[in-house]
């Protein structure tokens with residue numbers, strides 16, 4: 001997992017990927033939207049789309065979970081040029097974090113200065129239910145991995161919630177506030193909370209969920225934090241949005257399964273699409 005990237009190959013490594021995308025589209029996306037499991041259909045809301053398949057893009061990580069390969073969907077949403085990243089890869093698929101965050105570096109290199117990251121998550125907060133939407137206001141990195149580890153890109157500790165000289169907070173509070181206002185105006189119910197990232201692929205134990213609850217987590221999942229860490233390193237503004245698909249393991253009767261996660265994802269498609277459109281509309285200040 002501790003992979004040292006070749007310091008001379010950093011940006012040059014993206015060049016073949018950028019060139020491949022540019023053979024398909026000259027669109028410069030302003031916002032990248034990372035779509036979580038069961039949420040891929042959000043890209044259907046875009047117009048004037050061009051699809052670039054992951055396997056065509058040199059260095060693009062191949063998804064092994066969903067049965068679908070990853071792909072980039074370029075288009076317009078609310079008249080804003082955007083790119084959807086469909087079929088993300090997870091740390092539990094065995095990739096180094098630096099590999100699974102390559103799509104974020106790529107979309108940033110293609111123009112995206114902002115990112116909306118979505119996921120499906122288990123609810124820890126007892127007031128959450130399947131279908132609850134949650135703005136991520138902070139995270140717990142319980143996978144203890146980061147794309148900056150061993151990378152020449154982050155030669156010393158940086159980041160942190162307070163921002164700091166070269167880095168900004170992980171989740172853009174002002175954009176999230178505007179998104180919350182727009183959600184209210186659109187009559188979409190959204191909560192706020194802390195997301196805990198775990199390695200997976202097994203769902204958590206009851207003891208782990210209880211421990212995460214004491215640590216202050218409202219939701220738990222196996223994604224998102226690597227992309228957010230990468231985006232922060234690149235100076236991107238981020239809004240994070242979880243769909244609670246199930247009570248976290250041990251908080252309800254019965255076993256959890258991936259199909260349940262996908263099913264709830266499909267059920268919230270309407271309000272989530274409305275909300276994501278609103279988030280894109282209020283991306284710019286003012």
Ligand code: HPA
Pocket residue numbers: 120121122123203204220221222245246247248249256261
């Ligand atoms: N745990 C971890 N990841 C998840 C869950 C969960 O309960 N639900 C959806 N993704």
